[in-house]
Every structure is written in structure tokens, then in C-alpha cells.
Amino acid sequence: MTYDNLVNTHGKNAANLWRQICKMGGFGDVQPVSGACLDLTGLDSKVKKAVEDLLKVKGE
Amino acid sequence: MAGTATNFDTTTIIVDRTAQIWAGLAVPGAAARLTLDADGTPDATANPTAIHLGHTVEGTTITIQSALTKHFVDELEAPFKASVDATEMMFEGRFAQVMDEDVLKQITAPFGTYATSSGYKEFSIGRKTLTYTSLALIFPTPMDSTKFAVAHIYNGLNEAGLTYSVSRKGMADTPFKFVAYGLSTRAAGDTVGKYWWQIS
Numbered sequence: 001m002t003y004d005n006l007v008n009t010h011g012k013n014a015a016n017l018w019r020q021i022c023k024m025g026g027f028g029d030v031q032p033v034s035g036a037c038l039d040l041t042g043l044d045s046k047v048k049k050a051v052e053d054l055l056k057v058k059g060e
Numbered sequence: 061m062a063g064t065a066t067n068f069d070t071t072t073i074i075v076d077r078t079a080q081i082w083a084g085l086a087v088p089g090a091a092a093r094l095t096l097d098a099d100g101t102p103d104a105t106a107n108p109t110a111i112h113l114g115h116t117v118e119g120t121t122i123t124i125q126s127a128l129t130k131h132f133v134d135e136l137e138a139p140f141k142a143s144v145d146a147t148e149m150m151f152e153g154r155f156a157q158v159m160d161e162d163v164l165k166q167i168t169a170p171f172g173t174y175a176t177s178s179g180y181k182e183f184s185i186g187r188k189t190l191t192y193t194s195l196a197l198i199f200p201t202p203m204d205s206t207k208f209a210v211a212h213i214y215n216g217l218n219e220a221g222l223t224y225s226v227s228r229k230g231m232a233d234t235p236f237k238f239v240a241y242g243l244s245t246r247a248a249g250d251t252v253g254k255y256w257w258q259i260s
Contacts, residue, residue, distance in 0.1 A: 001086075002109055026090025028214070028243025028251065033191050035084060039106045042092025 003036040009055075021051050071203045079199035081120055081151065083166045084109040087194050087214050090247055093256055100198055100208040113166060114157040117233045120197050121152045122211045124255065149213055149240040149253045151197055154233040158224050166193060167222050167234060192217050195238050201257050209257035213240040 001021075006014040018032040025043050030036055040048055080100075086107045088094055095106035102110040127146045130139035157163050161181055165174050170190060172183040196212040220237035242251040 023245070026246060027087050028246035030087050030215070030243060031192065033189075035109055035191065035193070037084070037086040037107065037109045037194070039086035039088045039092065039095055041088075041095045041103070041106045043089045047089070 001038050001040060003032050004034055017054065020054060024051055024054075074199075074202050077199045077202065079120055079197050081113045081116065081153075081195065081197050082110050083113055083193045083195045084111040085194040085196055085212070086110075087243070088212075088254075090250070093254060094196055094210055094212050096198070096208060096210070096258075098206075100200060102196070102198075111162045111166070113155060113163050114160055115155070117154040117156055117231075119153060122150075122197060122255075123152065124149045124211075124253075147252055149211075151195060151211070151213065151216075151238045152220075152236065154235050156231065156233050158232050158234050164222070166195075166238075167218050167220070167236060169193065169218055172222075190217065192241055204260065207258035207260070209255075211253070211255045213238060213253040214246075214251075215241045215243050217241060 003014065003018055006018055010017055015032040018030075018036075021038065022028060022030055024047055025038065025040065027038050030038065040051060043051070082102055084107075085094060085102055086109070095103040097103045101112075104110070125148055126144050127148070128142045129145050131141045131143065132139050155163050155167065161174060161176075164172065164183060168183055168185075171185055171188065173186070173188055175182050175184065192215045194212070194214055195216045196210050198208055198210050201207045201209050216238040218236055219239050220235040222234050224232040224234040226232055240252045244251060
């Protein structure tokens with residue numbers, strides 16, 4: 001998932017969500033900047049589900 | 061008494077392999093690796109912002125090293141212990157495609173801002189917010205050319221600047237030195253990058 005897409009879908013909440021996802025997935029402190037990208041593919045299924053749920057809840 | 065097995069294995073020697081250097085990759089999560097397609101390129105779904113950086117003059121050198129401080133005491137002539145000052149990972153080489161804006165965006169990341177409009181492409185030079193990129197060197201393994209080895213810097217920045225000469229006889233090229241910066245909140249043993257390869 002790209003930070004740019006997150007900005008498109010979640011607007012001002014994107015940076016906060018990005019940091020939460022980085023923490024949940026063990027990505028580290030990847031900068032929430034244009035061009036940044038996280039690979040959710042290799043995440044544990046429970047973590048992946050939690051990330052998807054997070055994006056749904058705060059999606060609007 | 062018995063002999064001990066030797067480890068001569070020419071299949072693990074890398075010769076005659078072409079590597080690809082990529083930037084703009086997705087950072088993998090904890091305990092995960094870069095997602096590859098079967099052809100050895102980054103999977104386009106998992107890495108939608110991946111950019112291939114094209115030809116190099118003489119390939120790419122990978123360096124992964126630690127700087128150690130040795131500790132001494134007066135009574136011993138040899139160091140009794142070491143501590144790690146720094147762990148570095150870097151890719152170095154020379155890019156040939158010096159008029160490729162995708163290459164230049166990575167090369168000039170610390171100081172260049174790209175723009176384009178009708179009739180021009182440009183890089184303005186000056187102060188900017190530093191943005192790091194996730195880079196990987198990917199090549200077929202010597203053991204099996206359908207499997208791939210990957211050296212992945214999670215968070216890198218070019219330190220070599222942009223410098224090339226234009227001449228009638230010579231080929232222009234510019235050096236690169238992508239140095240890893242740690243992602244501090246990852247697992248302690250996995251903050252810098254990963255060197256791994258596929259097996260059957």
C-alpha cells in the first residue's frame with residue numbers, strides 16, 4: 001500500500017493511520033511521504049486482518 | 061579419528077550474472093521479504109512504486125559491514141572485547157542512463173526537485189526535505205537461474221551526488237552510493253536491510 005493512496009482515501013488522517021500500520025506490521029518508522037510504500041503481503045494473517053479493519057473503520 | 065568434510069562448492073560462486081537495481085520498493089513487514097514475481101522482478105501489486113534504475117557501467121557492489129571498536133587493557137596485548145559502533149549497508153556503482161529522470165530522481169534525492177511541463181523536464185537544485193527510498197539489487201542465483209538473490213536496503217539515500225562528463229569519445233556516467241539508514245522501530249536485528257535468496 002502506498003502513502004499516496006492512503007492520503008487519497010483517508011485525507012488528513014493518513015499520516016496517523018500510516019504510523020499505526022507501521023507499528024502493527026513491524027515495518028519500522030517509514031516516513032509518511034509521497035512515494036512511500038509498505039508491503040502487506042508477508043504479514044501474519046491476523047495482523048493483515050487488523051490492518052484491513054483499521055482502514056475500514058477510519059475509511060470515511 | 062576421522063576427517064572433516066570440506067566445503068568446495070562451485071555452484072555457490074557468482075559469475076556471469078546480471079543484476080538489476082530497483083528503487084521505490086515497498087518496505088516488507090516484520091519477518092517478511094521483498095515480494096518477487098517469478099521472473100525475479102519486484103511484484104507489481106506489492107510494489108506499485110518500484111522503479112528499475114537501468115544500466116550500470118560495471119555492475120553494482122554490495123557492501124555490508126560493521127565498524128568495531130576494540131577494547132584493550134594494559135595487561136593484555138590483544139583486544140579482549142569489541143563493540144559495534146555502526147552497521148552499514150550500501151550499493152555502489154556507476155549509472156549509465158544519466159538522462160533518465162527516474163534515475164536522476166534517485167541520484168539527486170538529497171538536493172534535486174523534479175518538475176515537467178510542456179516542452180521541458182527539470183531538476184531544480186537546492187534545499188529540500190530528505191526522502192529516503194527502499195532499494196534492492198536482484199540477480200539470479202548461481203545455484204539455480206530461476207531463483208533469485210536479493211540485497212534489500214529498506215531506507216536508503218544516495219550520497220554520491222551527480223557528476224558526469226560529456227565528451228565526444230567517452231560515455232557519460234554518474235556514480236551512485238546508496239547508503240542505508242536504519243528504521244529504528246523495526247526489530248533490532250532487521251533495521252537496516254536484508255540479504256536473502258530463494259531456494260527450491
